[in-house]
Amino acid sequence: MSWTEHAVKPSERPAAGSAGAATGTPTVSFVIAAYNEAPTIARVIDGIRRHTPNLLEVIVVDDGSRDDTAGAATAAGARVVRLDRNRGKGAALRAGIRQATGDVLMFIDADGQDDPAEIPLLLDALTPDVAQVIGSRFLGTFLDGSVTPLHHLGNRFLTRAFNVLYGTALTDTQAGFRAVRRAALQADALRAVRYEIEADVTLQVLRGGGRTIDVPVTRDARRHGRSGFRSFYDGTRILARMVTGRIGMALGR
Numbered sequence: 001m002s003w004t005e006h007a008v009k010p011s012e013r014p015a016a017g018s019a020g021a022a023t024g025t026p027t028v029s030f031v032i033a034a035y036n037e038a039p040t041i042a043r044v045i046d047g048i049r050r051h052t053p054n055l056l057e058v059i060v061v062d063d064g065s066r067d068d069t070a071g072a073a074t075a076a077g078a079r080v081v082r083l084d085r086n087r088g089k090g091a092a093l094r095a096g097i098r099q100a101t102g103d104v105l106m107f108i109d110a111d112g113q114d115d116p117a118e119i120p121l122l123l124d125a126l127t128p129d130v131a132q133v134i135g136s137r138f139l140g141t142f143l144d145g146s147v148t149p150l151h152h153l154g155n156r157f158l159t160r161a162f163n164v165l166y167g168t169a170l171t172d173t174q175a176g177f178r179a180v181r182r183a184a185l186q187a188d189a190l191r192a193v194r195y196e197i198e199a200d201v202t203l204q205v206l207r208g209g210g211r212t213i214d215v216p217v218t219r220d221a222r223r224h225g226r227s228g229f230r231s232f233y234d235g236t237r238i239l240a241r242m243v244t245g246r247i248g249m250a251l252g253r
Helices: 018-023 038-051 069-075 089-099 116-125 149-166 197-207 231-250
Strands: 003-005 028-034 055-062 079-083 104-107 132-142 178-181 212-219
Touching: 028 038, 028 089, 038 055, 038 069, 038 116, 055 069, 055 089, 069 079, 079 089, 089 197, 104 116, 116 132, 116 178, 116 212, 132 149, 132 197, 149 197, 149 231, 178 197, 197 212, 197 231
Parallel strands: 028 055, 028 104, 055 079, 132 212
Antiparallel strands: 003 079, 104 178, 132 178
């Protein structure tokens, strides 16, 4: 994968958890995949900066945008990783995870549908016995216009399939708003290219024996552009990733 990065080189970044070790509070890296989100990305970053305790960095991966997403993110105070072309949400997040140095990695959508004011809810739930906290829209609230009936049904189906395959009791496996301990997640072990990234992350946490819980959050309507999610195509990819992951675990891979 090819990308260019503004500002900090790996050798110049602080060691993972260095600030957290000094303060006793885990440091937080936000990783955001963004494609043509110039009108919304600055507001998302501002919300992150205002509501995240012990924030270490905000990394925005500009996934080959045709607009000025990178410029808007940089101006808002994020470190920007620019992919040479549009590669997909999974590929973008994997690139960002490789650059992150915080003790906790947090993910949020760039379109402004998630509420940064709810970030402390996820972090407070990340107790020592928890490896991942998912912001569940189904436990929380879908505001008017925030989800289509088809996507609502599809998310319910995929969550049910995940729970059946893995014996879990999650309520929103496809939610992008989540917090994960960095020790439970290795970018090189992730394989997702598109929207199967959320399933891929949770599979890796499960493989490592980590516990995942979900907390209620609010989902707002998209105020700009449209989602790149293709219902049948991406739904099939997500389901396939769940099935192949379960087979791999059964075979000890």
